[in-house]
Amino acid sequence: MKMRWRRRALAAVVLLTAACGGLFVAGTAQAQKVSTGSLSFSGDQGDYITQGDSYAYSTGGGDALNVSSATGSTVSVSVTGYNGDWWTLTFDAPGTQVLAARTYSAAHRHPFNGTGPGLDLSGEGRGCNELTGSFTISKAVFGSGGYVQAFDATFEQHCEGGAAAARGKIHIANPAPPRDSGAGHPATTSPRTATTRPRAATAKPHAAATGQPHATASSRPSAAPTSGAGAADAGSGTVTATDTSVARALLRDGAVVRRLLIVLGIVALVGLVALLLVGIGVVRHVRGR
CATH class of the missing domain: 1.10.287 (Helix Hairpins)
Structure with a gap:
């Protein structure tokens, strides 16, 4: 016994x-720390993640963005706002494919998306149990070893199969991989015209939100994104290895x-x-x- x-x-x-x-x-x-980047998103009334509000963060406005990708198949971005907000956004290609410039439809919550595309926007203590959505990548430039040099995308997600949606866009621009990092030359995917594109959200500073439990008072409103998907690729900062x-x-x-x-x-x-x-x-x- x-x-x-x-x-x-x-x-x-x-x-x-x-x-x-x-x-x-x-x-x-x-x-890795993002040298130049922005994330903005908003949601319909009834959307659980955004609570029907709009948010905008950028490195130029003092917000911190970090990105990670082991092989280019999955890209995850974490945001720590100047006012204390925190969010995580993840894109996942079907199977072991590398994320490329095109539209991915029928996405489900990462990491429970199986062999299909995955997506997940969560933060401020809120996340979807299940989600459906789509995302369109307009630019994706990776170096070896998981280095993310450039990444631009728009996305749309619905929690629990509801009609209300959260929509947004992400822009990341980092310098070319350092020569001594072992990252080598970046592999660039060729952009092409997307067949469908989620409606981009019109972002307003999240500090202006009223009555929302997640709206934290700040000495300055968070700046709107400094650039969109077609912005310059390289920023002024540097990333060392x-x-x-x-x-x-x-x-x-x-x-x-x-x-x-x-x-x-x-x-x-x-x-x-x-x-x-x-x-x-x-x-x-x-x-x-």
Whole structure:
């Protein structure tokens, strides 16, 4: 009896530890600070994610953007607003394809999109359980090793199959990969005319929102995007590939910090479950005597 409970406790610890490690690895891959970029989006009345409001963030306005992509198949952008807002936007190509300049329809919530395209806009404590949507990429330039040099896209998503939608656009422009980073020459996808294009949102400064629980007072309104999908590719900043710069980028990435907190919570839960199972085994062993 005692040996059987020990085995069950060990199995539970192994499973929870594996899940914890998976979250950590997924959350820390290839994060880099965006040199020049913007994200703007708005939603219909009744849309859960936007609450019917409009938002606009840009590096020129003091907002922090970080982007990550392991192979170009998935691009994830995290935004930490000057006023404390935080959002995460993810695009995923079907299967192992590399994201290219075209329209992806019938998208579902990433990472539960299977072999089809994936999409997810979430933040401020709100996210879709299930979503449908589409996105159009007008520019995608990647270097090897997950370096994102340029990425421009528009998107539209519907939570829980509802009619209300959130719509927006993302613009990212980074310098060419540093020669000593091992990133090599970027591979550029050729843009082409999209067959369908989601309606772009007309963004207004999110600091002007009233009555919304997520609208945080700020000493300045967040600036509207400085450029759209057809803007200049390269910004004035630089991105280095040193260990220090990567560490700083990870610390500034709100999504990574949140995943680390989740990891710590799971580790604590593993300990509690193990202690509980061992305690139950001891009680049963004593009673069996």
